Amino acid sequence: MFKRALIAIVAVLIVAGIYLSNLVSDPEPPRHQVFLNGEVLTMDPTNRIVEAISVRGGRIESVGTSEEIAALADSQTEIVDLAGRTLIPGFVDAHGHFPGSGQTAFTVDLNSPPIGDTESIPELLEKLRQFGEEKTDGWLIGSNYDDTLLAEKRHPTRDDLDQVSATRPIAVVHVSGHLMVLNSAALEEMHIDETTPDPEGGHIVRDMNSPDKRRPNGVLEETATHHAREKTLDLSASDVWQMTKLASNEYLEHGVTTASSGGMPKALASLLGPMSEYNQIPVRVALFPWFNEVGEQLISGEVTLDQFEGGRVVVPRVKIIADGSIQGFTGYLSQPYHRPYKGDEEYRGYPAVLRDALFEQVEGLYKQRVQVAIHGNGDAAIE
Numbered sequence: 001m002f003k004r005a006l007i008a009i010v011a012v013l014i015v016a017g018i019y020l021s022n023l024v025s026d027p028e029p030p031r032h033q034v035f036l037n038g039e040v041l042t043m044d045p046t047n048r049i050v051e052a053i054s055v056r057g058g059r060i061e062s063v064g065t066s067e068e069i070a071a072l073a074d075s076q077t078e079i080v081d082l083a084g085r086t087l088i089p090g091f092v093d094a095h096g097h098f099p100g101s102g103q104t105a106f107t108v109d110l111n112s113p114p115i116g117d118t119e120s121i122p123e124l125l126e127k128l129r130q131f132g133e134e135k136t137d138g139w140l141i142g143s144n145y146d147d148t149l150l151a152e153k154r155h156p157t158r159d160d161l162d163q164v165s166a167t168r169p170i171a172v173v174h175v176s177g178h179l180m181v182l183n184s185a186a187l188e189e190m191h192i193d194e195t196t197p198d199p200e201g202g203h204i205v206r207d208m209n210s211p212d213k214r215r216p217n218g219v220l221e222e223t224a225t226h227h228a229r230e231k232t233l234d235l236s237a238s239d240v241w242q243m244t245k246l247a248s249n250e251y252l253e254h255g256v257t258t259a260s261s262g263g264m265p266k267a268l269a270s271l272l273g274p275m276s277e278y279n280q281i282p283v284r285v286a287l288f289p290w291f292n293e294v295g296e297q298l299i300s301g302e303v304t305l306d307q308f309e310g311g312r313v314v315v316p317r318v319k320i321i322a323d324g325s326i327q328g329f330t331g332y333l334s335q336p337y338h339r340p341y342k343g344d345e346e347y348r349g350y351p352a353v354l355r356d357a358l359f360e361q362v363e364g365l366y367k368q369r370v371q372v373a374i375h376g377n378g379d380a381a382i383e
Helices: 003-023 066-070 100-105 121-134 158-162 184-189 223-232 237-253 266-277 291-300 355-367
Strands: 032-036 039-041 052-056 059-064 078-081 140-145 170-174 179-182 202-206 216-222 256-264 284-289 317-321 371-375
Touching: 032 066, 052 066, 059 066, 100 237, 121 140, 121 158, 121 170, 158 179, 158 184, 158 216, 170 184, 170 223, 179 223, 184 216, 184 223, 202 223, 216 223, 237 256, 237 266, 256 266, 256 317, 256 371, 266 284, 284 291, 284 317, 291 317, 291 355, 317 355, 355 371
Parallel strands: 032 078, 140 170, 256 284, 317 371
Antiparallel strands: 032 052, 052 059, 170 179, 179 216, 202 216
C-alpha cells in the first residue's frame, strides 16, 4: 500500500532536481504587515478585542488601536485595511482525517443531501458508472454513501454493485468510514466467500436469502474492511499529490491552519512528513498513525513516532480504534440500540478490540511513554 506512490514521488524529486528546489522553496513572509480598522480577536488570557495588529517576519509583533499600529508602518510595510471585518487566529482541527477530504481526486463522491445529491441506490450506481468511464484503471471507488439517507434505507449490496461491473473490483465506503461494500470481483480478489470467518472486531454481513445463509452480501464492517481498504488506498503519486492539495486548499479556505490526521495508514503517514518538508502541505498537521500497523513496533521500541515527523507535521500520539460507528450500528453500547438493528432488540454493537487486549496495548505504550488517542463512540467501549 502506497509503495508505488512513494517510489514515484522519490523518483520525481530526484529527476526534478534544481527545478524542484526552486519550486518547493519555503515562501518568505512579508517583512512587515499591519492590519488596521478591524476587530482582532487576540485570544489572550483576557480575550481582548483590538482594532489592529502588526506582524513582522511572520511573527505577531504588537496589537492595539489602529493609530498605534499604523505608527509602526514604514514605506516597506504592507498595509491591510480590514474595513470593520474580524481577524482571528487560524482554527485548529481537533479531530479529523486529513487529507481524507481530498479523496475526490480518486473516488466519486456519493454523499446524500445536504452535502451531496445521491438520494437512491440507482443514483449511486449511475454515479459509479459515469466515474468508471472517466477512471478506467484499477479499483472503482466511491465514498461517503449514507444508507440512512438513501430512499431504500439500506446499504447497497454486491449484487447492486455488480450491475455496474461484475469483473472490475468496486468498493464504496460508508460516510462513517467504518463500513464498506464490495462487488463480487472485489470480494473474490480479497478471498472473501462463504467459508471466510468474521475477523476479531469485525463482521462480514451475510445474505440471509442464500441457500446456506453464508454468502457475503458485500457489506463489510470494522476490521473486516482492513484488507480491502489497503487496496482502495494503493494510490499513484498523482492521486496522493492531488488528494493532499485538494484537502490543503479546502482547509485553508475555511480558516483551518492546523489539521488533524487521525488513524492514518503507515505508508501514507510516511509520505506526509516528506511532502511537508518540500512545502507541498501548507497547513500544520498533527498525525496519529494507526496502532494496528505500528503499535507492536512502538511497544518493542523498534519504531518511534518522531520517525514520521517532517516539516510542519508533528506526531504526538498513536490511535487505537476501540469500537465502531453509532450511525453504522457498530458502536459498542451498554444497552440495546433505541432502534433495533435488523429487528434484533438485544443488539448492542461490538468492540473492535477486546477490553483485556486494549488494556495491554495501552500499558505497553505507556511503558514506552507513547501517548495514545482511543476512538470510542459507544458508552460500553468508553467504559
